[in-house]
Amino acid sequence: MAMPAQQITPHALPDDDAAATGRARRRARSAREGHRSAYWMVAPATLLLLLFLVVPVLLAFGLSFTNARLISPNPPRFVGLDNFVRAFTSDPTFVRSLVNTFVFAAVVVPLQSGLALLMAILVNQKLRFVTWFRVVYFIPVVTSIVVISILWDFMYQRDGLVNSILDTLTFGAVQGTNWLGNTSTALPAIIVLSIWQAVGFHMIIWLSGLQTIPEELYEAARMDGANAWQQFKDVTWPGLRSTMVFILVTITIQALGLFVQIDVMTQGGPRDSTTTLVYHAVQQGYRRQETGYGAAISLIFFVIVLVIALVQRWLTREKD
Amino acid sequence: MSSDTTRGGPPSGRLGTPDQMAARDAERVRSAEEAARRRRRRKVVGYVPMVLLALFFLFPLVFMFVSSLKPDAQILSDIDSPQAFLPVGDISLDNYSGVFDRVPVARFILNSVLVTTLIVGLGVIVNSMAGFALSRLEWSGRKVLLTVIIATLIVPFETIAIPMVYWVSKLPTIVMENGVPMYDFGWLNSYHVQIVPFIANAFSIFLFTQYFSTIPKSFDEAARIDGAGWFTIYRRIIVPLSGPAFATVAILTFLPAWNQYLWPLMVVQQEELRPVMVGMQYFFQINPAWGEVMAYTSLITLPVLVMFLAFQRAFVSSIASSGVKG
Numbered sequence: 001m002a003m004p005a006q007q008i009t010p011h012a013l014p015d016d017d018a019a020a021t022g023r024a025r026r027r028a029r030s031a032r033e034g035h036r037s038a039y040w041m042v043a044p045a046t047l048l049l050l051l052f053l054v055v056p057v058l059l060a061f062g063l064s065f066t067n068a069r070l071i072s073p074n075p076p077r078f079v080g081l082d083n084f085v086r087a088f089t090s091d092p093t094f095v096r097s098l099v100n101t102f103v104f105a106a107v108v109v110p111l112q113s114g115l116a117l118l119m120a121i122l123v124n125q126k127l128r129f130v131t132w133f134r135v136v137y138f139i140p141v142v143t144s145i146v147v148i149s150i151l152w153d154f155m156y157q158r159d160g161l162v163n164s165i166l167d168t169l170t171f172g173a174v175q176g177t178n179w180l181g182n183t184s185t186a187l188p189a190i191i192v193l194s195i196w197q198a199v200g201f202h203m204i205i206w207l208s209g210l211q212t213i214p215e216e217l218y219e220a221a222r223m224d225g226a227n228a229w230q231q232f233k234d235v236t237w238p239g240l241r242s243t244m245v246f247i248l249v250t251i252t253i254q255a256l257g258l259f260v261q262i263d264v265m266t267q268g269g270p271r272d273s274t275t276t277l278v279y280h281a282v283q284q285g286y287r288r289q290e291t292g293y294g295a296a297i298s299l300i301f302f303v304i305v306l307v308i309a310l311v312q313r314w315l316t317r318e319k320d
Numbered sequence: 321m322s323s324d325t326t327r328g329g330p331p332s333g334r335l336g337t338p339d340q341m342a343a344r345d346a347e348r349v350r351s352a353e354e355a356a357r358r359r360r361r362r363k364v365v366g367y368v369p370m371v372l373l374a375l376f377f378l379f380p381l382v383f384m385f386v387s388s389l390k391p392d393a394q395i396l397s398d399i400d401s402p403q404a405f406l407p408v409g410d411i412s413l414d415n416y417s418g419v420f421d422r423v424p425v426a427r428f429i430l431n432s433v434l435v436t437t438l439i440v441g442l443g444v445i446v447n448s449m450a451g452f453a454l455s456r457l458e459w460s461g462r463k464v465l466l467t468v469i470i471a472t473l474i475v476p477f478e479t480i481a482i483p484m485v486y487w488v489s490k491l492p493t494i495v496m497e498n499g500v501p502m503y504d505f506g507w508l509n510s511y512h513v514q515i516v517p518f519i520a521n522a523f524s525i526f527l528f529t530q531y532f533s534t535i536p537k538s539f540d541e542a543a544r545i546d547g548a549g550w551f552t553i554y555r556r557i558i559v560p561l562s563g564p565a566f567a568t569v570a571i572l573t574f575l576p577a578w579n580q581y582l583w584p585l586m587v588v589q590q591e592e593l594r595p596v597m598v599g600m601q602y603f604f605q606i607n608p609a610w611g612e613v614m615a616y617t618s619l620i621t622l623p624v625l626v627m628f629l630a631f632q633r634a635f636v637s638s639i640a641s642s643g644v645k646g
Contacts, residue, residue: 035459037549038453038550041453041550041551041554042453042454044446044449045450045520045525046520048519048520049469049522052484052520053472053475054472056480056483056484056487057480057483059480059484060479060480060483063483070486070489119373122366122369127366127370133373135629135632136374136378138632138639139377139625139628141639142628142635143621143625144578144581144621144624146579146581146597146600146601147617148380150601150604150613150617151384154610154613154614159396159399160399161383161399164404167400200377204636204639204640253476256476260581260582263582263601264601264604281478282481282582291483291485294482298479299479301476301478302476302479309474
């Protein structure tokens with residue numbers, strides 16, 4: 001530690017003893033100053049995180065046991081587990097939101113991570129213009145999800161672009177429908193556009209995982225006569241384990257938080273077929289101003305996210 | 321890794337007669353040619369799925385930009401032909417001027433630019449200072465704070481959004497009434513409610529901490545000998561050496577800030593304070609003229625798209641580096 005200092009000022013301290021004590025003193029002073037500077041430098045970020053992350057988390061816990069309203073002359077009153085009991089026993093829309101959210105996640109997580117991996121393998125080929133394909137696949141990611149929801153809302157209409165393309169591709173075999181106006185097609189339609197928007201992000205993550213696998217491993221496998229599938233199974237896949245954990249966790253959390261598409265395109269309809277946990281929390285906690293109940297739904301959402309993240313981490317760690 | 325894969329080809333090590341050797345050589349040449357041909361074919365085949373996927377990702381956006389230039393009747397009549405993707409027919413910027421006539425879209429854009437600039441600008445300062453203290457200074461509580469900050473990464477914003485609306489509606493603020501500053505409560509309907517909660521960012525702090533700890537500590541010590549204070553070291557040595565980290569954090573905070581929707585939807589009701597995304601949603605609800613809606617969406621997508629294409633390398637590597645989180 002002291003070596004570089006001595007190299008920089010070899011002439012300053014001729015006496016070894018004095019040098020040692022001087023250095024020790026200087027280091028002690030520097031540590032104390034370091035202390036003070038450190039506190040000043042972390043203070044703004046820490047204070048802001050405390051105010052706008054820690055306090056709201058604690059409030060989410062606290063408010064869910066009260067009847068707090070956004071604008072109300074009365075202070076919040078403690079109501080015990082009432083909000084949770086209400087959610088599970090007397091709010092069918094909540095139960096529907098829970099089911100829809102799980103269905104959405106259960107379809108999106110495997111589809112999106114699989115498609116992203118396939119795309120990553122494609123754009124990892126040593127071909128010309130491959131970078132430009134990466135860029136193109138990534139364009140929806142940098143486009144606002146609000147813009148995309150409005151655009152696909154237009155395309156999903158009965159006489160819209162999606163039906164016109166389906167008609168052309170299948171030579172009229174597929175009869176188009178009003179995708180978002182139908183209880184059985186609304187959620188699948190939202191699934192498609194959600195994957196379309198986000199898959200490029202996870203392609204890039206897979207790709208950076210793929211590129212950490214040394215080329216020598218593939219060469220060795222090829223010399224042993226491994227075919228493309230064997231190379232994938234025995235070289236690529238084991239090398240992607242930590243990337244996979246990250247991708248599964250992020251897609252799951254992102255999928256469980258589904259909100260914007262619903263708010264812009266269907267408002268939970270038709271007949272609650274697309275309502276989700278976060279959408280329901282906003283409806284209750286903000287639009288109907290029942291902060292306590294909204295906080296309870298948010299908390300349920302948070303617990304689910306937490307459990308899934310922990311389970312995924314544990315499952316994938318087990319195999320190492 | 322490859323030990324369990326099956327060995328293909330003839331067993332090596334046995335020589336045989338010259339005739340057999342010549343035959344093997346010819347065989348090898350033939351199989352090399354065959355392999356080269358197969359590789360070439362595979363290359364061409366490799367492009368097919370990539371091109372199809374590219375069309376899949378591009379067609380909605382091309383349709384959006386093209387439609388924004390057409391009158392409504394033509395958009396609908398073009399849908400059943402390839403003209404839906406071509407800027408042909410009655411092309412004009414009328415839809416765009418229609419948007420500007422109907423809603424204060426320039427104001428919305430200005431609001432978003434202001435909010436985004438401040439979130440990104442103040443964010444890189446505040447978070448990099450915290451990252452500096454957490455990675456290069458020795459102080460008690462450092463490890464605990466770092467652990468807590470990393471632990472908060474698991475909290476999705478959607479969880480705390482509702483309690484946070486309640487919380488900011490109670491925070492003290494200063495309002496001007498007839499030129500006199502007055503003490504009041506409630507942060508709703510303001511610029512600062514759109515900015516302040518998003519300046520500090522646990523993930524940005526984490527990225528800065530990671531990056532700064534790769535810079536040799538001897539740089540600091542040399543500067544200390546020369547009498548530099550810690551803040552000077554941060555500003556004169558660490559910041560100039562950390563361009564890539566700053567670029568990454570700026571890009572990763574820019575996108576969500578520009579795209580903010582849920583939060584301003586709840587905390588901003590006044591039209592003149594609305595950011596672009598919320599403004600667009602209101603516009604979408606009041607105006608069913610698709611040409612103008614497409615003009616609005618194109619208008620706010622183009623600048624981001626141009627920026628992305630100009631800095632695509634930095635964008636993509638930022639996203640890739642966000643994958644280290646796992």
